[in-house]
Amino acid sequence: MSPQSIRELAGEILTLCTQLEQSCNESGIPPPNLSAGGKTDFWSDSEVTPTRTTALGLLDQLTTLLQGPHDFLHEFVSTNWDHGALYVFLQSHTLEHIAQSGQASLHDLSTQSGIPEDKLIRILGLLRCRHIVAEPEKDAFTLTTVSEELLKDGDFRAWVEFQLFETRVASAHLADALSHKPNGYADGMSGFKEGWGMEMYDWHAQYPDKGERFRRAMRGVSRALDPADSLLENWIKLHPPTGRTKIVEIGGRYGFASVSLVQKHPDLSFEVRCDSQDFLDRGSALVPSVCGDRIAFSHCPSLLDYSPADDSHTGWIYVIRNLFWNWPDEDIVRLLRTLQRASGPSTRILVTDGVSPISGEFPPHEEIAYRRRDVTTMTMHNMKQRTQEEWMALFGNVGEGVQVETTFERSSHVCKGLWEIRFGGEDGS
Known part of the structure; x- marks a missing residue:
């Protein structure tokens, strides 16, 4: 059980921070700082990440205890104004102007942005309190490591x-x-x-x-935080192809796994099937010419209604990456049944998508990101992240003899599952 008293929390945090300092000293990692140009692996080094995130979680508990309910709620909702100020900072290109100058005066920033000095100084003042800009001299501003991150x-x-x-x-x-x-x-x-x-x-x-x-x-987000491609890559490494070597990817609204996989696996061929020619063109443009003869991009008027080619002799895997999260259950079942009819008995369907973890499965400071994801999908699309139980029940509706194996992977902001779907009791051998 997590410590509850102020003293216990403070003691735990001090112990963890001491461990972090020792780990950094032993690994030669410079201590973190927020000054512009500061370079350190402290925030990205995988060895210190677990200790760092645990300390942050305890610090959040301590902060809440010290604030109390009223102050906590006041601070919790007031960040809306911080967000508004940051959006002004970005949309007015004040970030770039400070970056180009190294240090920019309020007058120059007002001139280039068109925002009156008396307004801009208030926006920058709030961002200074949030460590997004620094003010080494009166009315003169520089970036910090926080704002430099937005330029990288x-x-x-x-x-x-x-x-x-x-x-x-x-x-x-x-x-x-x-x-x-x-x-x-x-x-x-x-x-x-x-x-x-x-x-x-x-x-x-x-x-x-x-x-x-x-x-x-x-x-x-996909490049930095989404474990979907990692799950697919690890599955392929653990299941070398025997005979058939074609991977067929279905969907892919804002990116295709095949674009990266074709560059890593010269012994495999790929076909991407999508209902948007625009998305196919975007994906095709990202494929190096040396890989072009091993990947095809096929337009399908509807992923549900098209008549797929006979993949039973060449298809090894169907990949469905980040597609089903906003599909109704009946459409998912319909597509999987279509793929079942088109494929051979040992063809596999690999589905990667988000999972809503069980309540309390992770510490609160980790779980909060996954609960935000639940609210995000509801807010933006009136859809839900399915739980593992819901995913398994859904796949079970495809038909008799369906077999499913699940692998999970998570990042700091998303929990993903990979479901390997087989039909007819085949073991793939």
Whole structure:
């Protein structure tokens, strides 16, 4: 049981911080600091991550105890204004101007952004308190390691901006969306539609600049935090092909696993089948020319209604990556039955998707990210993350003789499952 008293929590935190310091000294890792240009592996080194995250979880408990209910709630909701200030900082390109100058005056920042000095100083003042900018001299501003992070990876920055804009509006309308009757997953309304007047993908199609930002955001999140590709890669390593060597990927709205897999496995061939020519073109553009003859991109008017080619002689694996999370159960069963009819007896279907863990399965400071994911899918799409029990019941509805083996992997922000689906009792040998 976690310690409950202030003294016990403080003692645990001190012990963990001492361990962190010792580990860094032994590994030659510079101590963390927030000054611009500071370089350290402290925040990314896998050896210190478990100790660091545990200390953060205990620190969060201690902070809440010290604040008390009223102050906790006040601080909890007030971060809305911090988010608004950060979005101004990014949209006005003040970040880039400070980066180019090294140190920029308030006057120069006001001139380039078009924001009056008397307003901009208040925005920068709040961001200074949040360690996003520093003010080494009066009315002169520099970046910190926090704001420099937004310059390193444009896809990560796109994710931050998406969170600061679309999701803030959608979450503010979730309560109103849930007040409609009926408000189930099949017949309810998303917070996004309540706030923006249409579903998210339709809204992004109407505003292409925001749609492109969202695609970049999802690409960045997938690259940094999504274990789906790792699960697929590990499965392939543990199951070398015998005879058939073709992998068929179905779907892939904002990225295809095959694009990376084809570069790692010269002995395999791939085909991507998708209902969007735009997504296929984007995926094809990412494939190096030396791999082009081993991967095909096929347009299907509908993933549910198309008549698949006979894969029984060449198909080894079907890959369905991050596709089913917003599909109704009946459509999933329908597609899996279609693939079953098209495939050979030892063909495997590999499904990777999000899982909602059991309550209390992880410590609160880890579980909170997965509970946010539950609320995210509800807010943005009026969909839910299925639990493992729900996934297994769903796959069981495909037909008699279905066999499923599950592997789980998680990151700091998402829990993913890989379900290997077999039919007819075949062992794949």
